[in-house]
Amino acid sequence: MEHMALINFIDISLGGAITLILVGFVGGLVSGFIGSGGAFVLTPAMMALGAPGMIAVATNSCHKFPKAIVGVFKRHKYGQVDVKLGLVMAVFAEAGVLFGKHMMTSVRNSYGAVGTDLYVSAIFIVTMAVVGSFMLKDYRKLKAMGDDAQKTQDITWIARWVQSIRIPGTMFYSRGVQAEISFLFVIPLGFATGFLSSAIAVGGLIGVPGMIYVLGVPAIMASATEMVIAVATGLGATFLYGLEGAVDIRMAMLILLGSLFGIQIGAIGTTYVKDYQIKFTMAVIMLTVLFSRIFYIPGYLNSVGMIEPLPAGTLQVLKWIGDGVMYLALFLGAYTVFSALFKGMKKHRESKSGSAGETAAD
């Protein structure tokens, strides 16, 4: 069958289902803790379990968009969502999703499912390296600033410049920015967010910092507004990849089963920690996951015939190392959230009982 392509979904045994639920749980913990979709852990985890890159991305999109809808409503109640900015960005993000999906299917049509493994891994590694390094830098800065970091968050010079530019006919008022901005600046941000969303199922890693640093939206509003974009990109990617038959609903729902349990623990954990601890967690997980992906690359290159064939034993060892590092990242994620939660709760109880004692003494 030279011209037809076998459609592959992984077999899910009972053990596999439990693993997916646990992976989803950790993904949920991390996602609640750092306020993102958690797909940057889930996409590579699904691939480590044997799902081809395109199916992992499609399935992840399907698991995240309903969660994002719930998130939008919750955070809209707190007044954190800039709906207009979210919708403008979502329009251009959808264009990015279309482009990203076209790229993915072109890769699959030319190199098969394993080609998408290579494509997703390569984009993943580059994105994680860039965003992870920025996170580490941010962590150091916030830690050095201590408590002042929570009080002041100056907007960048780029954001000040963007806010000062007036291009007639393109201006709209953004509640997050608290000024009029030109939608022309939103185009690249939206497009990149949508593209990454359909390439690795992780769009917020560009969208959120983009809104903060380029447009000058406060961090809390940026992450809430990104959910509007996540709904559009997640639903768009699910629909477009679904038309290709690439959404594995069993895998998506098993991940969701664990992740909805984890997300609330993660979200509660954040109320006990400082901002810089969250950045640190995010950076460590990103860089560990990135590191794990590197070990799979030779196997993918071997499968698409881009390198001299490697011995089967070598490929197996590389996969084991990759899997090991991936599971280490998941363990690190779970450990960080739980230790932050327990330490924070203990401290909170101690400070409460201390102040109760003082009140009694008075």
Added chain:
Amino acid sequence: MASSQASLGKTLLWGGIAATLYGFLFYFSDDFLRLAHTTQDACLVQSGMNINYFNKATPELCAEQGGTLIHGTWWYVLAPIAMAFALSYTHGIFTGLFWDLLGLKARK
């Protein structure tokens, strides 16, 4: 006491609905996969006990392999989307009630 019993009842109810939907999904998982495979034109080839689906299928290529060509139905894509909505909603409510019941709360 009455309110904790009421919230236990609500938790069990939503948990039951979510569990039923999960049961439905996995009982009919082969059908869900078939819908995914046949959203596009696909060639169904019986190989022993297994059924393999191939895409990028044409009548000629499929006939060469002794398979059956199935014309794709685009709206099958709505099946996973509807399932994702339903499960996310019900399971989301259940997990929220579940952690509330266990007393896990954010710091005030």
